[in-house]
Amino acid sequence: MKNRIALKLLLYFAAALAVYAGISGVLFQTLFTRHTMETKRAEMLTRATALAQTLSLTLADSGEGSRQSGAQGAGYGAFVRVLSQLEPNVWVLDEQLQFLSSGHMGNSVLQYADLPEDADTLVQAVFAGETPFSEGFSDLLGTPTLTVGVPIHRGTAVAGALLLHDAVAGIQEAAAQGIRLLAYSGTAALAVAIFLAVLLSYKFARPLNRMKQTAQRLTDGDYTAQTDVRQGDEIGKLAQAIDGLSVRLREAKASDERQEQLRRDFLANVSHELRTPVTVLRGSLEALCDGVAQPGAQTETYHRQMLKETVGLQRLVNDLLDLSRLQNPDFPIEAAPITLNEALGDALYSASQLARPRGITILRNLTEEPVRLRGDYGRLRQMFLIILDNAVKFSPEGGEISVTLTPQSASVRDHGPGISPEELPLIFDRFHKNRTEQNQQGSGLGLSIAREIATRHGIRIEAHSAPGEGSTFTFQWLAASDMISATHAANEKK
Secondary structure, three states, X not given: OOOHHHHHHHHHHHHHHHHHHHHHHHHHHHHHHHHHXXXXXXXXXXXXXXXXXXXXXHHHHHHHHHHHHOOOXXXXXXXXXHHHHHOOOEEEEEOOOOEEEEHHHOOOOOOHHHOOHHHHHHHHHHHOOOOOEEOOOHHXXXXXXXXXXXXXXXXXXXXXXXXXXXXXXXXXXXXXXXXXXXXXXXXXXXXXXXXXXXXXXXXXXXXXXXXXXXXHHHHOOOOOOXXXXXXXXXXXXHHHHHHHHHXXXXXXXXXXXXXXXXXXXXXXXXXXXXXXXXXHHHHHHHHHHXXXXXXXXXXXXXXXXXXXXXXHHHHHHHHHHHHHHHHOOOOOOOOEEEEHHHHHHHHHHHHHHHXXXXXXXXXXXXXXXXXXXXXXXXXXXHHHHHHHHHHHHHOOOOOEEEEEEOOOEEEEEOOOOOOOOOOHHHOOOOOOOOOOHHHOOXXXXXXXXXXXXXXXXXXXXXXXXXXXXXXXXXXXXXXXXXXXXXXXXXXXXX
16 A cells, blocks of 8 residues: 555544543543532531521520520521422531431421431531531432531520532532533534644645655666755755765766776777787797798797887786786785885986987986885885986987975986877776887876875876977975875775
8 A cells, every 4th residue: 555654644633632632521420520619618618607697596586586485496407497398418417416308308307317338427527517418318309419418506506407419410410511612622623633634644645755755766767866855854954865876876877987997998998908918929929830931040030029018018917917906905015114205216216217219318417305105115216217217218319307306296308209188197097008110019097106106195196298398297285293094085086
């Protein structure tokens, strides 16, 4: 079933409302009954007290008249008889616990001994001067009844007891009617609340359904999917996380595609680079095996050609090995305190041996201040030597190469043919090779290796060139105290 969460929310809302309505009903019945009983008690006490006071006054007047006319208690007895006719719920007892009025009982003669135990307790409390309430007369009267007792005074003495009865069935019926009204109103409110709960549940579930659909599209490989949910609550934050995941997956997919393309290009380039020397070696070997090559000078030419091709193959294999090691994040860089002046000076010495046969002069502008860094001396020397070898290779005979070293950077500038703007962004790519006569022996991996060494040491290497204006390679590094952390960061990034 669709929108199960909406159904669950609806059931939760309905259950909460039902519990609320039930608790409200119980509390209403309890409080309403209690309040009604308290009101009833106050009203009965007021009536009973007023009647008892009237009887007390009548008893006092009757006693005064009896001393004057000899008719003792005539007025009091007459008033009790009238009260019995007007208020059948009122009973009056005298000091001898004889009923002067028991209107509820009709023609039957009520004796004090007929009273239940609870009723006797109430009467005794009244003659003690209290005004108690009791439901002990209910069985005697045959209906749930509330009784209040009030003393009748003659002066300061208690001369009798007035008992006022009132049925409580009306109170219970009023409470039941209130419960019915509450039930009717609660049902109507519950229907409206359920309708609103349905709307709110589906509104709450709508962004969740969007996120579910987005997650499904991401599972299916559609990394352009977005939730389009904009809320400031936890659901909105969850939607932002899913949208962020979509972006990360899209970037990862693009990165994977780039890596896959690089892998294909790498295999194609390796195959291309191996094809020529292997073809030459095979042709030379076939010529020697078939006896095509004449003994002597021609055979020696074939041998030299084969040696030349194997040297090129060895250089290619070594470069590939170096590049694969440097691109492997698990391959360690031996970071130790070194002086960059020495590494560059060592590379310059080797480069000068390459430049001398062609009459190329290397101009040095090196700071005398020691440039101390943390890194791998051999790899940094290799990085400088690759750039210097390129500068020698592309410089004209009798040309000049300028090398500069400062505490913050280094640069190598040649006066060769330069690099076109289209080719400049590609020179650090693997197997990218200038197909000019000066670079016939190149493998196309040197600058890639130099860049990997620089990256692993936290050094930024850049090339600046224009056709006919030569090329300048610059190196910029961090301070010595930061070099080791930059090296570690580069390793982690790899």
